Amino acid sequence: MKKLPIFKALEHDRWVKPFLRQYKKSLIIAIFLGIMTYVAGAGLMFTSGYLISKAATKPENILLIYVPIVLTRAFGIARPTFRYLERLVSHNWVLKMTSKLRQRLYDSLEQDAVFFNSKYQLGDILGLLSDDVSHIQNLYLRSIFPMLVSWGLYTIIVVGLGVLSPIMGLWMLLVFGLIIFAIPIWSVLVNGARQVYRKQLQDQLYVDLTDNVMGVADWVLSGRSNEYLKLHVASQNKLLDVHLQMAKFERMRDFCLQILYLLGIVSLIVWGAATFGGHPSQMTNWIAAFTLAAFPVVDALAQLPGAAQETNVYQDSLVRLNDLPVPTKEEAKKVAIEAPYDLTLTNVHYTYPNTSREILRGLNLQIHAGEKLAILGKSGSGKSTLATLIRGDRKPNSGSIELNGVATSEFGDQITNYIGVINQTPYLFNTSIANNLRLGNEEATDEQLWDVLERVGLANMVKKLPNQLETMVQEAGLRFSGGERHRLALARILLKDAPIILLDEPTVGLDPITEQAVINTIMTQLKDKTLIWITHHLQGIDLMDQVIFIEDGELNMQGSPAELWKNEERYRQLKKADQGL
Structure with missing residues (x-):
């Protein structure tokens, strides 16, 4: 059967x-x-x-x-x-x-x-x-x-x-x-x-409708708008026919059920x-x-x-x-390293699974404790991929990325004790300001929360809110402006007190004045930390100790801002273009 x-x-x-x-x-x-x-x-x-x-x-x-x-x-x-x-x-x-x-x-x-x-x-x-x-x-x-x-x-x-x-x-x-x-x-x-067939029709109708609406100008310009309408109506009629067949069967089934109940x-x-x-x-x-x-x-x-x-x-x-993979629970080995914390990248190659294009090709880099490094490059050059490799989220196909001699991929969740991250869109959860800040340190007291808010320039603003630290931030932090969300993310990092901070384009979408204010706050509050700044333009670049350009997965330029300004014509052109000169 x-x-x-x-x-x-x-x-x-x-x-x-x-x-x-x-x-x-x-x-x-x-x-x-x-x-x-x-x-x-x-x-x-x-x-x-x-x-x-x-x-x-x-x-x-x-x-x-x-x-x-x-x-x-x-x-x-x-x-x-x-x-x-x-x-x-x-x-x-x-x-x-x-x-x-x-x-x-x-x-x-x-x-x-x-x-x-x-x-x-x-x-x-x-x-x-x-x-x-x-x-x-x-x-x-x-x-x-x-x-x-x-x-x-x-x-x-x-x-x-x-x-x-x-x-x-x-x-x-x-x-x-x-x-x-x-x-x-x-x-x-x-x-x-019929239910399975209806779901297939609904999915296909959604795909067709989305594609055709996105390309509606082409339908109109080509004089085929009536053809598009006919195709859409035909798909809707198929779906309606299935609905009618299902409704007809359900009426017949319910009638049979009533007869059996009556019997x-x-x-x-x-x-x-x-x-x-x-x-x-x-x-x-x-x-x-x-x-x-x-x-x-x-x-x-x-x-x-x-x-x-x-x-x-x-x-x-x-x-x-x-079809999902069976979750494995491997106990991560306790990693014990001591300051100073140096990052070493040796001949790093990386290719995404199921692709043939090599994102990073033979990257070599030394990042010393307390150093400020800017990583620049156009979209798709491998900047964000390098960031995930540094955090240990991915393993290089060949080569190594080590923190004090230990591969970052071996740290597991312990990596957060050494490397903190501020993303380009810091996420705030729909809970209180205090709860959002304590993601950096669950044991933080209210005094510590007020301290980090003072350091990032938000203490006065929070004190004016109806419930102060217990004020709800709304979904995705929509209660606050973009600059305020970045400052709250920085406050979380300060509570965590990790020695290395990775900034993944943290000022994207901010206006120039707010961007500069956020950069100044970050540089002031993280002056004793190792900073790895991933960015696509050169705002605040002169505050860095070292600048590297990644192009097609390789280091194209490397040096201090002063050295690059002196020796690299392309850097000078990029700097002038970024300043609107």
Whole structure:
């Protein structure tokens, strides 16, 4: 028998089955509470139906009324209680599972984080982070959990009725089996394929629309605007046809479900009346009881076909996640080096994976402790690649980059103790100023925070804010200007107190006045540090001890600003052009 796609994806799964085993106790408790919620609901409706019909007749004994009243109250209290407990347990289970899923995803991606540009498109990364984990979470919540609860109810119904009447038990085994198994599988096989096709059409429509809108001027100039509209309308019509086919199938499927529900309810009515109805006056009591008791069970089963159909969407996410590398947890060796800290680059060659172009070719460089080095070059020359190699994020294909004789790639997370980074777009998280600053030093006191804010020239500004250090910076730090964000990033670096600071075009996008102010602040506050300044122009270049130009992966010019001005005509031209002379 051909396996359903979701079961194929689960055969070698590392993302769903492990967490089912890891949190099986919480899952079992949540399923039990979920089943009991519907059992209490069915009991409430059963006793209510019996009580209403019995109260309309003269009871032979007051207990025939009193007992249903007590049971109705008991089931009425039990149902929300079980529901509340089930939500507590299931949400706790889901939150623990989701946190582990995200941690595992980040661990998997972190291994190739520095290769994103070469291995993944940005959309793939965003898809992994925003959609796939949510899909796996929905696979638990909307498919696995309801399925297991339904199976539990199915077992209780069949076994319970089978004890009272084997024939009725077998009949319910068939009727509810069609609802729980046959209809969902039918939905997966028929509408699931259409769902996959619809997703393909939507993706293609998005790509075509994006490409055509970007090139709309060419369509108009070439006189083919009507052709573009026809292509777009044709694609939309295909998508609409799939929507209509899916809606038509869902109506037919829901009709079949209603027929099966009706068949099950009528069967219960007839069987209940025949089994428990001693005479016609008592028959109505059991008709109401069994009819109403069936509706909570129907509610539990009604969501299964739609949930089963969606497993095709989850399947894509499951396959993509399982294609990620298995995260490895290698304990980094403790690196112990002492000041002064010298960086040595020896015959460094680097080529990105799956490419043939060599980014760096035979680079040799010595950076002494306390030295100020500027690295210049046009876009694509290898400046940023050199920065990632210096940080140890990448390993050179040949040659070495060493800090006091130890390859920077061997430091692991310890590299942050020696090399701090200020990027061209410092990121601030949507939390307080204090929390953003403490990324540099989690143990920093408020006094230390105010000290670094004073050093970077932001103390007076922060004191005027409504909540001062506890003021929220808004998403991506939008509360602050570009210059202020760079100063806050510098404050984090000062808290970290790393001996080597790598500045990766930290003043890009700033106006000349703000740029110069930021440069002056950086140079003043980091005067005792080793600075490696990656830039594309020569603002503040005279403050450097050494300047190198990288072109086509090689050192093209090297020397102090004064030496280059004296000996290199090209440097003089670049300096004049940068100053607008």
